[in-house]
Amino acid sequence: MTGAATALSPGSRPQLARKARLRTDRLTGETLLLYPEHGLVLSPSAAAILRLCDGRSIDTIARELGAPVSDVLEFLTALRDRGLVGERDAAPAEQGPGDPGAQRDPGQEAP
Amino acid sequence: MSSRPYVLIAELTYRCPLRCAYCSNPVEVADRAALPGADWQRVLGEASDLGVVQVHFTGGEPLLRDDLEALVARASELELYSNLITSGLPLTRERLGRLQAAGLCALQLSFQAARAGSSAAIAGVDAFLHKRQVADWALALALPLTVNVVLHRQNLDEVGAIIALAEELGAERLELANTQYLGWAYQNRAALMPSLAQLDAARAVVAAARERLRGRMEILFVLPDYHADRPRTCMTGWGERYIVVTPDGRAMPCHAAHILPLTFPDLRSQSLAAAWHDSDAFRRYRGTEFLGEPCRSCDRREADHGGCRCQAFLLTGDATAADPVCELAPHHDQVVAARAAAAVTAPPLTLRRLRVAR
Numbered sequence: 001m002t003g004a005a006t007a008l009s010p011g012s013r014p015q016l017a018r019k020a021r022l023r024t025d026r027l028t029g030e031t032l033l034l035y036p037e038h039g040l041v042l043s044p045s046a047a048a049i050l051r052l053c054d055g056r057s058i059d060t061i062a063r064e065l066g067a068p069v070s071d072v073l074e075f076l077t078a079l080r081d082r083g084l085v086g087e088r089d090a091a092p093a094e095q096g097p098g099d100p101g102a103q104r105d106p107g108q109e110a111p
Numbered sequence: 112m113s114s115r116p117y118v119l120i121a122e123l124t125y126r127c128p129l130r131c132a133y134c135s136n137p138v139e140v141a142d143r144a145a146l147p148g149a150d151w152q153r154v155l156g157e158a159s160d161l162g163v164v165q166v167h168f169t170g171g172e173p174l175l176r177d178d179l180e181a182l183v184a185r186a187s188e189l190e191l192y193s194n195l196i197t198s199g200l201p202l203t204r205e206r207l208g209r210l211q212a213a214g215l216c217a218l219q220l221s222f223q224a225a226r227a228g229s230s231a232a233i234a235g236v237d238a239f240l241h242k243r244q245v246a247d248w249a250l251a252l253a254l255p256l257t258v259n260v261v262l263h264r265q266n267l268d269e270v271g272a273i274i275a276l277a278e279e280l281g282a283e284r285l286e287l288a289n290t291q292y293l294g295w296a297y298q299n300r301a302a303l304m305p306s307l308a309q310l311d312a313a314r315a316v317v318a319a320a321r322e323r324l325r326g327r328m329e330i331l332f333v334l335p336d337y338h339a340d341r342p343r344t345c346m347t348g349w350g351e352r353y354i355v356v357t358p359d360g361r362a363m364p365c366h367a368a369h370i371l372p373l374t375f376p377d378l379r380s381q382s383l384a385a386a387w388h389d390s391d392a393f394r395r396y397r398g399t400e401f402l403g404e405p406c407r408s409c410d411r412r413e414a415d416h417g418g419c420r421c422q423a424f425l426l427t428g429d430a431t432a433a434d435p436v437c438e439l440a441p442h443h444d445q446v447v448a449a450r451a452a453a454a455v456t457a458p459p460l461t462l463r464r465l466r467v468a469r
Contacts, residue, residue, distance in 0.1 A: 019217055019255035019283060023190045027115060027162045034192040036217040036257055036284060039117065039164060083283060083329065 007077070010059045010069050013088040014076050020084045022050055035084060049075060055088055115162030116387060119191075120355040120366060121151070123179065124171040128200045130235030130462040131223065133261050133296040133303055136171060137369050139466045146360035148178040150379060152185050154356055157383035159189040163354070167219075169196040171358065174206075180213045187214025194219055196259075199245035200238050207248050218249050219257040219286070224265075225272030233265060235462040246280040259286040262313065262335075263296075263303035264457055270313040274320045278328060285328060287317065289335035292449075293367040293421055295463045302460045304453040310338055337446050341411065342418025342434035349396035349420060354387060362386035364393055367421040371430050396420050396430070405440070406433050 008014065016022065020035045031047030033040045042050065045065070049072055052061045058076065062069040079085040125140050146154075155166065166186050173179055174197055186193040195210065196219045207218075220242060223230040227239035249256045258277040262270065270287065277285040289310075290296045290303050305313075317332045324330065336343050346353045350364040357363060361375040362383060368375070373395060376386035387393055395401065399412045406417040417423070418434020426435045426445050433440035 018253060021190075021192055021216060023164070025162075025164065026159065032164055034164060034216075036192075036194055036219070036255060037165070037167075039192070081326065 008058065008073060008080060008087070010062075010073065011057050012076075013055050013057050014053045014080070014085050015055065015088050016050065016053055017084050017086050022047075033084065046075060050079075050085075053085065116158070116354045117162065117164055117352045118354070119155070119158040119163045119166045120353060121154075121166055121168050121173075121182070122170055122355060122357050122366065123151070123168060123173040123176045123182070124358045125465060126175050127170060127172040127198065127463075127465075128175075128236060129172070129198050129221075129223075129238065130464060131261070131295070132233055132235075132299045132460040132462050133263060133290045134463045135291065135294040135296065135367060136463070138295055138298060139468045141359060142467050142469065143359035145358050146356070146378065148176075148181060150360060151178075151182055151356075154360075154378055154383055155182065155185050155189060155191065158354065159191060161354075161384055161387055163191065165192045165194065167194045167196050172198050172200065174198075174200070174202055180206075180209050183210055183215050184213040192216050194257075197221070198234075198238065199242045200236075202245055204248045204251075207245070207254070208252060211252055211254050215254065217255040217257065219259055220245055220249070222258055222260050222273070222276065224260070225269040225276050229266060229269065233263075233460070243280065246282070250281040255284075256280070256282045257284040257286055258282040259288065261290055262287055262305075263290045264305040264309065264453065265303070265460075267305050267309045267313045271316045271320070274316070274324075274330065278324070282328060284331070286331045286333075288331075288333040291335075291367075291419075291422075292337065293370075293419075293425065295461075297425060299460055300449060301452055302457045304337065304449060304457075305335070306453050307338065307450070310335070336419070336422075336434075336436045337450060339436060340438045342415050342422075342437045344415045345419040345421075345434075348398075348416055350387070350393040351397065354383065356383075362390070362393075364396070365421060367419075368392075370421055371424055401431050402433075403431060409439065 020033055023032050025032050031042045033042055048065055049061060058072055059069060062072045076085055125136050183193055193215050194217045195215055199220050222242055223233045230239045231237040246256060260273050292300045296303060317330060321330050346365045355363045355366045360378045362378055363375050373392040375392045376390040399416055402412060402417045406412050418437055420430045423432040423434045424430040427442045435442040435446050
């Protein structure tokens, strides 16, 4: 692992960390973000943001979703601090505060 | 109450090249044939249909199954997030590459201690250097790596060095779980139980490392429930999120549940859905209805469900009893006595061996 990444800015191009996978839940249709031993059920707006993290800048993502840049930045920073999002061509960071897009955690405390 | 499982714990075999004295596997295993690969493939599909989204391939040592790649590939096809929980033995770089190509999402590699000598003492096998090599391969393959170390009296004082090792290996996550006294760990309880002073010192080291490593490596520190005042919620609730499938194809709500006087559904003859929804074994301790006093009238019963069913049974002979780690439990004196015994000299370890019931 490299050191902590620099802060995300509106020009950053976020992408999902290697260990994180997005999928649609078969039973509920909700979007899940899965990573080692854990998972998050994403709100529709959180899911929409992550599905656009493919090399586009945060500015572009916010524009395409009609969302305030500050909201998108805040959400992605929270995920970046948990090591779930990195910057394109940059190593992701790990761990941090909770994220506003998550509603509940379906897979905590695996033995 | 949740009506679906999220996690399948696939115990592919009880065999293991290591002989760790804290192993949570049964002290004696049933004399039954291993579940064939075709059945494991079906179980993965049924798990996905039930709502499972994560699968942990574990054991014993899951690498001892030759069809592990095929099972990982099936999980990948089903979009299940697959974790391989392994000792790293026996493994080559080529096979790790094949597992990754099959869709393996993450590797969880066990270490026993920070150094070769102390590792061999607890595992009965000198595997330390090989494990380091496996971690190097994971890093080279860009396979997300968790290092896990079970903590106890004999390695708690090395926790700072263990953290340094995980950092050096490039782990994204370090899981430091204190021993749960079930299975072989219960047999070795007196040899493994740490003193409170050891735990407090380790806790301080972990807290400082967490601060220092914030943004680089996540450190999970699971306190031993013998040293907590209140019990943990067993498996986040009996039959609520997890399904364990044993090497011989039985479905259980928890990996230690084989000691309980229950009949666990045989997945050779019934579906995972039937096991989850309808079996007595999964329904028996769901929710909190089964609890007697002092749990029934306790304001924490919905939070902790009275603790661990297996521990309650192991220590009191009654699986519906309050988990004795709770200071309100009638049998709490047993836990207090076990803690107090940790202040005196520990007996030697009994290393695990595979014992089949006759």
